Amino acid sequence: MALNYVWVSFFLITFVVAIVKLIGGDTEIFQNIVNSLFESAANGATISLGLIGMMAFALGIMKIGEKGGMIAIFARLVGPFFNKLFPEIPKNHPALGSILMNFSANALGLDNAATPLGLKAMKELQELNPQKDTASNAQIMFIVLNASSLTLLPISIMAYRQEAGAAQPSDIFLPILIATFFSTLAALIMVAIYQKINLFNKTILLYLGGLTALVGGTLYYFSTLGQEEIGVISRVVGNLVLFGLFISFIALAFFKRINVYDAFIEGAKEGFDVAVKIIPYLVAILVGIAVFRASGTMDYLVQGISFLISSVGIDTGFVDALPVAFMKPLSGSGARGLMVELMATKGADDFAARVACVIQGSTETTFYVLAVYFGSVAIKKTRHALPCALIAELVGVIAAIIVAYIFFG
Numbered sequence: 001m002a003l004n005y006v007w008v009s010f011f012l013i014t015f016v017v018a019i020v021k022l023i024g025g026d027t028e029i030f031q032n033i034v035n036s037l038f039e040s041a042a043n044g045a046t047i048s049l050g051l052i053g054m055m056a057f058a059l060g061i062m063k064i065g066e067k068g069g070m071i072a073i074f075a076r077l078v079g080p081f082f083n084k085l086f087p088e089i090p091k092n093h094p095a096l097g098s099i100l101m102n103f104s105a106n107a108l109g110l111d112n113a114a115t116p117l118g119l120k121a122m123k124e125l126q127e128l129n130p131q132k133d134t135a136s137n138a139q140i141m142f143i144v145l146n147a148s149s150l151t152l153l154p155i156s157i158m159a160y161r162q163e164a165g166a167a168q169p170s171d172i173f174l175p176i177l178i179a180t181f182f183s184t185l186a187a188l189i190m191v192a193i194y195q196k197i198n199l200f201n202k203t204i205l206l207y208l209g210g211l212t213a214l215v216g217g218t219l220y221y222f223s224t225l226g227q228e229e230i231g232v233i234s235r236v237v238g239n240l241v242l243f244g245l246f247i248s249f250i251a252l253a254f255f256k257r258i259n260v261y262d263a264f265i266e267g268a269k270e271g272f273d274v275a276v277k278i279i280p281y282l283v284a285i286l287v288g289i290a291v292f293r294a295s296g297t298m299d300y301l302v303q304g305i306s307f308l309i310s311s312v313g314i315d316t317g318f319v320d321a322l323p324v325a326f327m328k329p330l331s332g333s334g335a336r337g338l339m340v341e342l343m344a345t346k347g348a349d350d351f352a353a354r355v356a357c358v359i360q361g362s363t364e365t366t367f368y369v370l371a372v373y374f375g376s377v378a379i380k381k382t383r384h385a386l387p388c389a390l391i392a393e394l395v396g397v398i399a400a401i402i403v404a405y406i407f408f409g
Contacts, residue, residue, distance in 0.1 A: 006367070006386070010288035014295040021296065033294045040290035044283035049275065056271035058116030061246055062098065063267025064260055068253025071097035081207035085188075085197065088128060088138045095124035099142055101245070106146065116271065118146055119278075119376045123270075126377040134381040135374065137195050140388070147369045147389040148180075148187035148396070154361040160340055161357060166348035170225075172357045175403040179362035181212075183396030190388040281375025285367050289330040298326055318401050320352035325359050325397045329366040329390065336360065354408050358400040363393050 014033065021029045065071040074097035082089065082096045089095055098121035105114035121142060129136040135143070154176045162169035192199050199205075253260050292298065306319040320342060328335040339360045343353045366389045374382055 007284065007288045010292045013297055014291040017295045017297050017300070029295070033291050036290040036294035037287055040286040041283050044286040045279055049279075052272055052275040056268035056275075059120055059271040060264035060266075060268035061249055062101075062117070062120050063270075064253045064258070064263045065097070065249035066094050066267075067258050067263045068249060068256055068260075070249045070252050073097075074100050080203050084201055084204050085141055086138045087197075088136060089125070090128075093124070093128070095121055095128070095138075098124055102146065104241075115372070118142075118373060122373050122377050126379075129377075132377075133379065135379050135383050135385055139374075139377075139379070140383060140385045141191050141195065143370060143373055143385050144187045144191050144388045144392060145184065146373070147364045147366045148184040148392045157339075157357050157361045160336075161343070161348050164340070164343040164348035164353075166343075169348075171407070172354060172361065175354075175358045175400070175407050176361035178403050179358055179396055179399040182399040183362055183392050186395035187388065187392035190391050191384075194384045194388065277378070278372050278375045281371045285371035286331075289367065292330070293327075298323060301326060317351050318355045318404065320346065321355035321359060321401075324356040325363070325400075328359065328363045329393055330368075332365040332368060335365075351404070351408055355401060355404040358404050359397055362400045363396040366390060366393055 018029045018033060062071070071094045072092055076092055078096055078100050079091055082099065083091060086096070086099075098117060102114055102117040102121055105117055122139065125136065125139045125142065126132065129139065154173065157172065157176070158169045161172065189199065191197070199208075250260055253263065302319070302322050305322060306316060309319060310316050324335045324338045324342070327338055339353075339356045342356050343350075346353050366386070370382060370385060370389065374380075374385075
């Protein structure tokens with residue numbers, strides 16, 4: 001229902017703004033909006049079809065892991081923690097392993113692998129869902145934590161900064177890690193409040209303490225390295241871990257005398273069906289975002305906030321980065337383009353450009369994630385997923401701005 005209101009609002013606000021612009025003499029406004037609409041619709045289908053190969057491979061590998069028992073091993077490792085966060089999921093259920101794989105891929109910055117793994121987890125959670133058109137508590141917890149974007153290795157952003165001529169491209173690494181940690185923590189707290197989950201449970205505190213120690217240790221280790229070392233180590237470790245997992249799936253299944261090839265084909269067939277199924281949902285959200293952008297509403301929003309901030313005497317140094325914050329929940333590529341454009345016009349080491357980079361690395365494309373993941377299992381009633389995800393996103397943006405002032409202000 002929440003996505004319904006948001007989607008309709010995109011079109012109604014766009015129409016009102018466009019009419020005002022037309023009266024003001026902008027005769028091209030509706031042509032630009034319609035062109036953006038059709039272009040985004042085509043892009044939605046192209047993106048979905050482009051997922052087919054990756055989906056087929058990832059779900060094929062996951063099927064091997066499921067039949068060979070590796071997914072069950074992962075499920076047992078995280079079982080005590082996930083059983084508290086996802087009480088609806090039976091103990092040692094394969095969905096727990098898929099969720100862990102998705103979170104791990106996201107943390108390592110392996111976006112291409114994270115999406116199909118997440119869609120696999122959503123499918124398994126849907127099998128446990130008694131109301132097929134309504135998001136379950138477990139699905140909402142998974143989606144919101146996924147959308148909070150816990151990122152340990154923001155390599156792509158450091159690469160963009162290096163290309164833009166930054167003196168120290170990796171100087172945004174620590175700020176991103178801190179901001180994304182707060183975003184994820186906010187996501188967990190918000191969903192726990194809605195679902196009445198006790199976060200002070202000893203098991204939850206133990207696992208969260210371990211995660212905090214891992215983040216802190218990673219933070220300290222990479223703070224001792226140079227840009228080139230960070231890039232090399234992160235790429236090697238991330239891809240080594242991912243490929244090592246694939247090999248472990250295959251090896252264990254082969255050891256248990258599973259027909260690995262047939263298991264892969266069985267899973268790959270499911271990948272094609274999932275990729276095709278998300279097309280209408282992805283087209284819908286991309287079209288809404290496109291008309292909202294093309295009307296210029298985003299620009300008016302930023303200008304209004306800038307006026308309010310300056311009128312109360314608050315420093316406006318970060319305002320130029322706000323378009324990235326507004327765009328990120330709607331479009332990852334759009335936010336990335338705004339970030340790159342800001343670095344090109346103001347310089348990679350400009351304060352606003354650094355804020356934009358931290359925001360880009362600490363938040364996620366909320367509407368895209370919800371559209372793709374819920375769309376893959378035909379969920380129409382998303383309940384509290386959207387408000388929880390947006391609040392986590394807001395916390396991530398606020399944390400990014402504050403941390404940027406601490407590090408660069």
